[in-house]
Amino acid sequence: MAKPKIALLDYSMCNLLNVARAFEHCGADVTVTEDPDVARQADRLVVPGVGAFSDSMREVQSRGLADAIREFSHTGRPMFGICVGMQILFDASEEFGEHEGLGLLPGRVRAVPALTQTGDPQRVPHIGWNHLVEPAGGRDWMGTLLEPLSGADPAVYFVHSFAADPALDSDRLADTLYGGHRICAAVQRDNLMATQFHPERSGEIGLSLVRRFLDL
Template sequence: MATKITLLDYGMCNMLNVARALEHAGADVHVTEDPKDAVAAERLVVPGVGAFSECMRAVNCLGHGEAIHQFVKSGRPMLGICVGMQILFEASEEFGETPGLGILPGRVRMIPNTNTDGVSQRVPHIGWNHLIEPQAGRSWEKTLLEPFGTQGPAVYFVHSFAAQPANDDDRLADCDYGGHRISAMVKRDNVTATQFHPERSGAVGLRMLQEFLSR
């Protein structure tokens, strides 16, 4: 029997691409705009693209903020994708200060527009980049990255801002961009979230989604 996934639609994502990827990974996908469906979900996926402030406005307007908080407290598995990861943090500096959901401590800040040698680099960060362990000895065991061992896979990014977790223990994977460590994936208890797009990351992304369905 396929694993049931509730995909939260608040008007700020290409739901079709995410839904297709989840279905390809083996999920029975239910797309909903109803916060009550989110609270009752077996597994919840919160995607997002665009500006942080617009995403938070849509989330709050539709009552999804409280629903996400309630779901997280349930202990059931949740996956955030791209801005769906960023809104889990306390605030973003994109277009001024915008409060987030505060589920994870930390802030969302712009990616540096120069590398560590002071040379200009492109922002947004677009394209394939390898995941790296954020700290020596950090294990990917029992996470969505377990199938990849210590060899960080390449995944697809499109973003100008990135979360900076206040707690290093929340960082599951980073990527290197111009010598800067950018938070690419976070995990705390039942919450996992990716700055990159697993639905656009080919076989690697599908494997991660399969891991989410099975854990």
């Protein structure tokens, strides 16, 4: 059986080595690229990201990748955003001012609360392992990226100071609880899926999601 062909976008704001290794470990044929045409032609597209939202959007746009990502999202082929690669899929971010995103999912990127729900200070950025929970409205993970985690109590690895706040509950796939606040941890709409956490740093649970993505 041929290996799934993955285009892993390089726009100088990415932890490419660890992400590439995770996908290769799970059997993918990974091409790291900043070429929009290579991205458009891939079987599956992965949009990683670290750092500030505005810097990421600037680099994506300067390389001509913004239109390529938008066009790919409409093909029906699977696309996976990771961390800031998830955030830029939304309309806008409030990080260091107002910044426009790709507009593929309605919603805004907002700061992780610096106080718990009881008013105590909490560390920001949110760093470390935390559990995934179903969104407040509930969403069945069967048939989604998170299907391998159904019925489990999975913990995954986060590093972030901002997080997406989807406008539509139907896009919200999983949350995590931090200081009593619900923070969106994963989204999925049809072929478009993304995680705020890092699957490449989340051990076997993260690898199970990579394998799931490759099977979609």
